[in-house]
Amino acid sequence: MRHILRRREWLADEWRYPGEDPADPPGDAALIVPFAQWRADPQGWRGRAARLGVQLAPAERVEELAAELPCLSLVAVEFPNPGDGRGYSHARLLRERFGFTGELRAVGAGVRQDQVFLLARCGFDALELAAGEDPQAALRALARYDVAYQPGAPQVAIRRQRFFGADGR
Amino acid sequence: MYRYDELDQALVDQRVAEFRDQTRRHLAGELSEEQFRPLRLRNGLYIQRHAPMLRIAIPYGLLSSTQLRKLADVARRYDRGYGHFTTRQNLQLNWPQLADVPQILAELATVQMHAMQTSGNCVRNVTADHLAGIAPDEVDDPRPYCEIIRQWATLHPEFTYLPRKFKIAVTGSPEDRAASEVHDIGLHLQRDAHGQIGFTVLVGGGLGRAPVIGVCIREFLPLPHLLSYLEAILRVYNRHGRRDNLNKARIKVLVKSLGAERFREQVEAEWQAARDYAPLLAPAEIARVRACFAPPPYAALPDSDVTTGRGPQFLAWHRYNTRAHRVPGYRAVFVSLKAHGAVPGDMSAAQMEAVAALAERVSFGLVRTTHTQNLLLADVPQHELYGVWRELTQLGLAMPNIGTLTDMIACPGLDFCSLANASTISVARDIQQRFNDLDYLYDLGEIEIKMSGCMNACGHHHVGHIGVLGVDKHGEEWYQISLGGSATGFTALGEVIGPSVPRAEVAGTIERIVETYRGLRLDGERFIDTLRRLGLAPFTERAYATHPAAA
Numbered sequence: 001m002r003h004i005l006r007r008r009e010w011l012a013d014e015w016r017y018p019g020e021d022p023a024d025p026p027g028d029a030a031l032i033v034p035f036a037q038w039r040a041d042p043q044g045w046r047g048r049a050a051r052l053g054v055q056l057a058p059a060e061r062v063e064e065l066a067a068e069l070p071c072l073s074l075v076a077v078e079f080p081n082p083g084d085g086r087g088y089s090h091a092r093l094l095r096e097r098f099g100f101t102g103e104l105r106a107v108g109a110g111v112r113q114d115q116v117f118l119l120a121r122c123g124f125d126a127l128e129l130a131a132g133e134d135p136q137a138a139l140r141a142l143a144r145y146d147v148a149y150q151p152g153a154p155q156v157a158i159r160r161q162r163f164f165g166a167d168g169r
Numbered sequence: 170m171y172r173y174d175e176l177d178q179a180l181v182d183q184r185v186a187e188f189r190d191q192t193r194r195h196l197a198g199e200l201s202e203e204q205f206r207p208l209r210l211r212n213g214l215y216i217q218r219h220a221p222m223l224r225i226a227i228p229y230g231l232l233s234s235t236q237l238r239k240l241a242d243v244a245r246r247y248d249r250g251y252g253h254f255t256t257r258q259n260l261q262l263n264w265p266q267l268a269d270v271p272q273i274l275a276e277l278a279t280v281q282m283h284a285m286q287t288s289g290n291c292v293r294n295v296t297a298d299h300l301a302g303i304a305p306d307e308v309d310d311p312r313p314y315c316e317i318i319r320q321w322a323t324l325h326p327e328f329t330y331l332p333r334k335f336k337i338a339v340t341g342s343p344e345d346r347a348a349s350e351v352h353d354i355g356l357h358l359q360r361d362a363h364g365q366i367g368f369t370v371l372v373g374g375g376l377g378r379a380p381v382i383g384v385c386i387r388e389f390l391p392l393p394h395l396l397s398y399l400e401a402i403l404r405v406y407n408r409h410g411r412r413d414n415l416n417k418a419r420i421k422v423l424v425k426s427l428g429a430e431r432f433r434e435q436v437e438a439e440w441q442a443a444r445d446y447a448p449l450l451a452p453a454e455i456a457r458v459r460a461c462f463a464p465p466p467y468a469a470l471p472d473s474d475v476t477t478g479r480g481p482q483f484l485a486w487h488r489y490n491t492r493a494h495r496v497p498g499y500r501a502v503f504v505s506l507k508a509h510g511a512v513p514g515d516m517s518a519a520q521m522e523a524v525a526a527l528a529e530r531v532s533f534g535l536v537r538t539t540h541t542q543n544l545l546l547a548d549v550p551q552h553e554l555y556g557v558w559r560e561l562t563q564l565g566l567a568m569p570n571i572g573t574l575t576d577m578i579a580c581p582g583l584d585f586c587s588l589a590n591a592s593t594i595s596v597a598r599d600i601q602q603r604f605n606d607l608d609y610l611y612d613l614g615e616i617e618i619k620m621s622g623c624m625n626a627c628g629h630h631h632v633g634h635i636g637v638l639g640v641d642k643h644g645e646e647w648y649q650i651s652l653g654g655s656a657t658g659f660t661a662l663g664e665v666i667g668p669s670v671p672r673a674e675v676a677g678t679i680e681r682i683v684e685t686y687r688g689l690r691l692d693g694e695r696f697i698d699t700l701r702r703l704g705l706a707p708f709t710e711r712a713y714a715t716h717p718a719a720a
Contacts, residue, residue, distance in 0.1 A: 058412075083207055083290065085330025089408050092327055096446055114191065114208055121326035144187050147179045149320045151448060160176045162320055162454070163396060165446040 003135070004105070005116075005127040007155070008142065010135045013128070015053060015074065032076050035060050038068065046071050055107065058086040066098045074103040076128070079110030088122045095123035095153060113141040121152035170231050170535060171316045171461045173281045180323070181278045184285060188212045189271035196268060211291060211329070213284025214270055218587045223262045223270060224287040225277060229297035229315040229339075230258035230538040234525035237536050239280040241521035247273050252521070254506060254514040256578055256629055257336070258296050258538040259287055263585050285323055290331045290418075292322035292403075296338045298346040299539040302462060303547050305495045308358045309366055311341040313458045314395065317450065321396050328403045332410035333418035335403070336375075339368075348540060350374050350383050350660035351632060353420045354402060359389055366392045372402060372432070373424030376626035380662050381421045386433040392455065394440075397447035401440035405432070465533040465548055470498025475551050485607065486558050486569040491549075498551055502532075504544035504561060505568040505576070509601040512594050513579040514542035523564050531557055540629075542578055543571065574616040574683070575604055578629055582622030582639065583646070589622030591639025591646035592672070596620060599676040613683055616696045619654070632656035634697045635679060636663045648675045652682070652708055653700050666709040678712050685711040 002013040016029045018037065032053040038045050045052060046068075053074030056065060065075070075094055077087040087106065094100040105126035106119045112130050116138050119127065129138055142156060149162040151169050173181070188208070195205040209215075213224040225240065232240075240260055244252045247269050248262040255261055265273060277283060287294055295315040302310045318337060322328070328335075338349040341358040349355030355371035367389045374383030390398050402420075409427075411417045424432045440447070476484055492501040504524055506514050524544060528536045531553045532546040539545055544566075549557055561567035570576050577600065580586065582593030597620065604610055619633030623640075630636035636651035647669040654663030670678050683696065685708050690699045700708070 082204075083330055084412060085290075085328070086408055086412075088327045088330065089404055097442060112204070118324070118326045118329055141187075145180065145183045145324070147176045147183070148326075149176075149180070149323055150325055151446075152326050160179070162176060163448045164451070166397075166444060166449040167446045169446065 002128070005129060005135055005138055006103070007125055008139060010139075017055075030073070032074060035065060039064075042068065053103070053105075056087075056090055058084050058090075062090045062093045062098075065094075069094075069098055069100050069102075072100075072102060074105060074126075075100060076105040076107045077124070079106055079108040079115070081108075082110040082112060082115055084110060088118065091119070091122040091124055113138040116141050117144050117156065120155040121148065121150075123153035123155065125155050170233060171228075171312075171458065177320070178278075178281070181281070181283050181285075184212075184283065184324070185271060185274045185278050188274060192267070192271050207289060207330075209270075210289035211286055212270070212274065213287035214267075215288060216587070217263065217585055218583075220264045221267050221270065222585065223265050223273065223284060224255070225260045225262070225282060225284045226287045226294045227258050227260060227282075227538050228319050229295055229301070229312050230299055230540075231312065232536045232538065233280075234529045234534040234536065236280045236282055237521050237525040237528070239277065239282065241518035241525070243273055243276060244521070245518040250519075251515055251517045253512070253581060254516065254538050254542050254544070256540045256542065256580075256627060257287075257294050258299075258540055259294055260538075261581070263581070286329075288334075290333050290335075291329050292318075292325065292331075292335045292337065295319050295322070296336070296347055296352075296540060298340050298342055299537050299541075299545050300346060300492065300501065300547075301341060302464065303495050303499075303501055304342050304346075305493060306343055307341045307495075308343075308360055309341050310459075310462050311339040311347075311356075311358055312462050313455070314356070314358070314368075314392075315339050316458050316461070317395065317455075318399065321399070321448070325403075327400075328407055331403070331407055332412045333415070333420075335406075335420065337399075344658055345660065346657060348629065348632060348656035348660070351376050351380070351629070351656060352383065354399070355383050361389055361391075368392070368395065370398065370402075372436075373421040373429070374660075375419050375421045376629055376631050377419070378416055378624050379421070380626070380631040381425070382660050382662065383421075384424065384429040386429065386436060393450045393452075395450060397443060397449065398436075398440055400447055401436045401443065404439055404443075405435045409435075464496075465535075467496045467499065467548070468550065470550055470552070472497045473551050475554050479555065482562075482569070483555060483558050485611070486562075486567055487554065489569045489573065489611075490567065490571045491554065494548070496548075499548055500551055500554060502546040502549045502554070502557055502561075503539075503571045504536075504546065504566045505571055506543050506566070507570055507576045508565050508568040509570075509575060509605055510598070511565070513577055513597055516544075520564050520566060523560070524566070527557065527560055540578075541576065543576070569607065570610060572615050573610045574613055574618055574679075575601055575610060577618035577620060578633070579620040580622050580627035582620075586622060586627075588625055589639060590641035591622050591648065593620050593622045593628065593637075593639060596637065596639075596648065596672060596675050599673075600679060603676040603680055613687070614695055616683065617655075617657075618679070629656065630654070631662045632660065633663060634700070635682065637675060637679075640669055642669070646672050648672065650675070650678055650682075650712065652705055653697070655697060664705055666705060666712055668713075670713075681711050681714055682708050 621628035651663035
């Protein structure tokens with residue numbers, strides 16, 4: 001059973017990816033669909049009764065996903081390795097520009113304890129840790145810093161911040 | 170200078186704790202070398218040819234005497250008693266032990282220093298004009314804005330894993346002394362018609378492979394929007410910069426492939442779209458940081474004649490190693506790290522301590538590093554100059570060659586760096602020996618030699634009047650010579666003059682080039698101006714005169 005770190009809780013993941021659990025076809029399971037698959041049949045996916053999520057690869061355009069956000073409960077952003085930082089921009093755009101309030105999940109081999117603080121500051125509220133990562137260590141890493149220079153998402157508690165946005169945040 | 174407040178100190182301390190944990194995990198086998206690498210790089214730690222190398226940040230090149238003493242202390246206790254000042258105004262230690270690095274960083278944090286983001290694919294140390302705050306031609310002091318950018322870039326949640334390294338320089342004078350046009354972003358301070366401060370924004374300059382001069386994408390960016398505009402540029406780059414090929418990942422490649430106009434449109438669109446929530450600099454915060462860089466308490470001193478009756482050695486030093494100051498009665502003094510026989514940019518712990526003490530006595534306890542790998546005492550009363558010269562002479566730091574041919578820039582090269590193709594230190598030594606006659610050096614006048622051991626161009630060879638680039642030819646060290654580059658005044662990239670030459674021929678080739686200049690120059694004409702007037706042809710013809718077989 002896959003677990004995820006969601007808002008500091010280590011929870012069994014109720015979401016499924018297409019092709020997972022062949023013995024238990026995800027007819028009514030909450031499903032995370034790769035964006036390429038979604039684009040192939042957006043009408044079909046939108047008509048599905050269960051909750052839906054989309055998985056966004058680093059090279060995909062977050063703008064193209066914007067129109068679909070009202071029917072999505074979750075966006076999973078891929079980090080194939082720790083060095084590929086495109087997903088950080090995807091997250092901030094989803095939260096700040098497109099006002100996405102559903103679950104924003106970081107997935108992939110790049111989601112390690114040494115990345116989680118920055119990920120959370122960009123608005124990720126769920127972390128699907130890379131294989132072998134210790135959730136307790138990731139939790140500690142989320143509290144590694146309690147000060148920051150830049151404005152950031154509220155997923156991390158920051159007691160002092162230096163620069164503020166035009167909206168005062 | 171900027172003093173940390175509680176926030177700044179907490180962040181640096183928490184960073185040290187994080188890196189201590191990461192190093193422990195690596196040494197315990199929990200983090201593989203591949204996993205540890207991006208983490209250690211973002212803390213300034215390379216694994217070099219012989220040992221780790223630690224690159225310590227000196228933000229915009231400004232140090233207190235206390236900090237310089239701590240660098241000496243660290244160099245002595247954790248290294249071999251010296252350090253190397255770089256073209257990015259930082260200090261490199263060449264022989265620390267990996268397991269000691271967290272403790273070194275903890276000690277640096279006690280004097281408000283760090284090594285954050287001096288390496289890795291993130292925003293690097295922000296550099297500035299070394300005459301900031303004292304240059305007579307300055308629009309405004311660039312250092313407060315460098316400090317604001319430093320803070321904004323530190324642990325930036327979105328821009329810590331960029332396609333490639335990212336370098337920003339800020340200059341406050343019409344004469345660019347920060348090589349800003351060959352940075353990923355160059356910011357030129359301006360005042361608009363109402364006297365408001367802002368920046369001209371250049372993007373996409375860079376050396377390394379495919380050197381290019383930055384293009385202007387905004388004539389005037391009002392100061393309060395500085396960070397939001399940087400975020401717009403970085404966001405376009407972070408999303409669209411190439412990640413498939415390390416050699417094509419710098420922002421200059423993106424700017425070139427989109428074209429400057431389309432790149433500018435994308436940045437402006439991104440900037441407008443984020444206007445309602447992107448960072449906006451508050452006047453109180455700007456004022457707080459600016460106050461840290463207020464001029465020191467200068468005494469009311471007359472300009473005085475300090476040269477009459479002094480010997481020729483002092484006169485030469487005064488002429489070459491000191492500069493005019495905006496305040497009467499003061500001069501800026503270069504501490505030359507270019508003594509003949511020494512490695513350019515190297516300084517011993519004892520020299521650091523002595524200069525720290527000297528700065529406390531005569532220059533308000535502040536020292537600057539320059540991108541030309543020297544130090545500068547910025548605010549020395551003229552009546553102290555003779556004593557300062559005597560003391561620097563005893564320390565081996567008064568070589569009167571600033572701005573001359575032997576004030577050359579050189580990266581550490583093959584002797585230390587695992588990227589290098591060829592040695593630079595031995596070539597520098599050859600050049601120092603061949604041009605050891607000061608009268609000859611003075612006759613040649615202002616000539617900049619810049620030397621890199623590989624095409625990553627840490628030695629800025631593209632913008633040297635004479636550029637020297639080490640190349641590997643079937644396992645042998647050869648050197649490509651270029652002419653006509655410049656990063657001072659206006660920026661130009663040098664042109665390669667022909668086939669590369671073996672190591673033993675570099676100094677001789679340079680001698681033939683400058684002899685050609687001596688034969689062709691007009692009265693009072695500088696080397697670079699003769700080059701520009703006549704073009705390369707007469708120089709390339711003579712450069713190979715005794716070495717026709719070079720190939």
